Amino acid sequence: MQQLLTHITNYAPLSNEAQHALQNCFEKITIAKHEFLLTQGQVCRYLYFLEKGALRGFYNLDGKEITHWFGFEKDFVTSFHSFITQEAAVENIQLLEGSILWAISKETLTQLFNQYHEIERLMRIAYEKYYIRLEERFVNAQFKTASERYENLLQQTPHIIERVPLGYIASYLGISQETLSRIRSKF
Amino acid sequence: MQQLLTHITNYAPLSNEAQHALQNCFEKITIAKHEFLLTQGQVCRYLYFLEKGALRGFYNLDGKEITHWFGFEKDFVTSFHSFITQEAAVENIQLLEGSILWAISKETLTQLFNQYHEIERLMRIAYEKYYIRLEERFVNAQFKTASERYENLLQQTPHIIERVPLGYIASYLGISQETLSRIRSKF
DNA sequence: TTTATTTTTTGACAATTGTCAAAAAGCAAA
DNA sequence: TTTGCTTTTTGACAATTGTCAAAAAATAAA
Numbered sequence: 001m002q003q004l005l006t007h008i009t010n011y012a013p014l015s016n017e018a019q020h021a022l023q024n025c026f027e028k029i030t031i032a033k034h035e036f037l038l039t040q041g042q043v044c045r046y047l048y049f050l051e052k053g054a055l056r057g058f059y060n061l062d063g064k065e066i067t068h069w070f071g072f073e074k075d076f077v078t079s080f081h082s083f084i085t086q087e088a089a090v091e092n093i094q095l096l097e098g099s100i101l102w103a104i105s106k107e108t109l110t111q112l113f114n115q116y117h118e119i120e121r122l123m124r125i126a127y128e129k130y131y132i133r134l135e136e137r138f139v140n141a142q143f144k145t146a147s148e149r150y151e152n153l154l155q156q157t158p159h160i161i162e163r164v165p166l167g168y169i170a171s172y173l174g175i176s177q178e179t180l181s182r183i184r185s186k187f
Numbered sequence: 188m189q190q191l192l193t194h195i196t197n198y199a200p201l202s203n204e205a206q207h208a209l210q211n212c213f214e215k216i217t218i219a220k221h222e223f224l225l226t227q228g229q230v231c232r233y234l235y236f237l238e239k240g241a242l243r244g245f246y247n248l249d250g251k252e253i254t255h256w257f258g259f260e261k262d263f264v265t266s267f268h269s270f271i272t273q274e275a276a277v278e279n280i281q282l283l284e285g286s287i288l289w290a291i292s293k294e295t296l297t298q299l300f301n302q303y304h305e306i307e308r309l310m311r312i313a314y315e316k317y318y319i320r321l322e323e324r325f326v327n328a329q330f331k332t333a334s335e336r337y338e339n340l341l342q343q344t345p346h347i348i349e350r351v352p353l354g355y356i357a358s359y360l361g362i363s364q365e366t367l368s369r370i371r372s373k374f
Numbered sequence: 375t376t377t378a379t380t381t382t383t384t385g386a387c388a389a390t391t392g393t394c395a396a397a398a399a400g401c402a403a404a
Numbered sequence: 405t406t407t408g409c410t411t412t413t414t415g416a417c418a419a420t421t422g423t424c425a426a427a428a429a430a431t432a433a434a
Binding site: 165166167177178180181182184185 | 380381382383384
Binding site: 061066068080081084085113117120121123124127128130131132134135137138139141142143174 | 253267271307308315318319321329330361
């Protein structure tokens with residue numbers, strides 16, 4: 001929990017009252033490897049902060065699993081589309097490692113927004129950061145070759161290589177596992 | 188200006204005071220076709236609301252222009268990365284048509300956030316919407332074929348086809364102009 | 375360790391998309 | 405209308421990446 005508070009007060013300062021309110025509203029969750037935090041068709045009611053562990057978001061397309069993001073320590077994770085719209089999720093969230101998370105429901109978070117302007121500000125800033133991050137991934141996906149995307153992964157997020165099976169990484173990079181294997185063999 | 192207020196109060200309700208404050212802080216801008224709203228290297232100090240017209244965002248890569256987004260009526264446009272971080276922009280924003288915009292500076296917007304919780308809420312909600320939109324584009328870019336991306340464009344944003352030269356659209360879809368031409372010839 | 379299962383690599387070939395050059399079509403200015 | 409410029413299309417060929425099948429390597433279970 002201290003990790004969570006430390007992390008978000010990096011975004012913006014928070015009064016003690018707001019910090020206490022947050023502390024009371026997050027619930028600790030421990031989940032084992034391979035378990036699911038969310039399965040497609042469910043509405044994602046929670047925003048999670050990942051204290052320890054790793055997980056992936058994936059959806060099914062033509063019978064194949066498409067892994068489109070990973071979460072690690074200090075990440076906020078959720079199915080953003082489902083959490084924001086409260087519609088059924090098209091994606092699944094599955095644990096890659098046994099993990100410790102802190103969860104807050106959408107209703108509770110909305111109440112906190114109403115009570116504390118500074119918490120809503122925090123969320124606005126968090127969205128800014130996540131927007132920029134996604135924009136970089138988008139440009140990468142759309143306008144770079146498979147090799148460039150892999151090299152980028154090595155430089156920007158090397159921890160992914162160390163903690164995630166190559167099959168998922170290939171999917172994440174938008175290439176086949178075979179192509180990834182060939183790229184790796186000649187770097 | 189009325190269009191702007193109508194649009195944003197669709198996101199969330201706004202008190203009369205906040206509406207008036209907003210009205211006073213946006214500045215009207217009229218720009219001709221082919222002119223630039225931003226060029227790479229500049230810091231983007233403004234967030235713009237596009238009342239009438241069309242524009243594109245592009246950056247240079249290996250001597251080529253990569254068009255990665257378009258803006259049309261009722262869009263908020265800016266170089267998000269530069270506007271958020273206040274670092275030099277890597278992208279250019281160029282008018283595709285003569286346009287009418289409303290501009291607000293980052294400093295002014297920040298002041299409004301401090302004065303009106305409801306305006307910061309509006310921004311939080313706007314980011315949510317823009318995040319979802321970008322996420323859809325990302326999934327499209329990374330995991331769909333060129334033809335699928337074009338069909339998607341036809342269905343989701345047909346106005347782009349009608350108002351933007353095919354060369355820019357090809358770039359936007361992440362394919363060569365020749366490939367786009369061939370895809371179109373057999374739809 | 376031995377066996378079973380999963381993950382990763384390799385080979386052969388096919389499909390997709392890109393590049394370069396030139397022609398055709400469209401548009402604007404004179 | 406004619407001329408010049410820009411945009412779009414077409415052809416030939418090359419490069420990239422995908423698919424399928426099988427082998428090899430790594431990991432987990434007995």
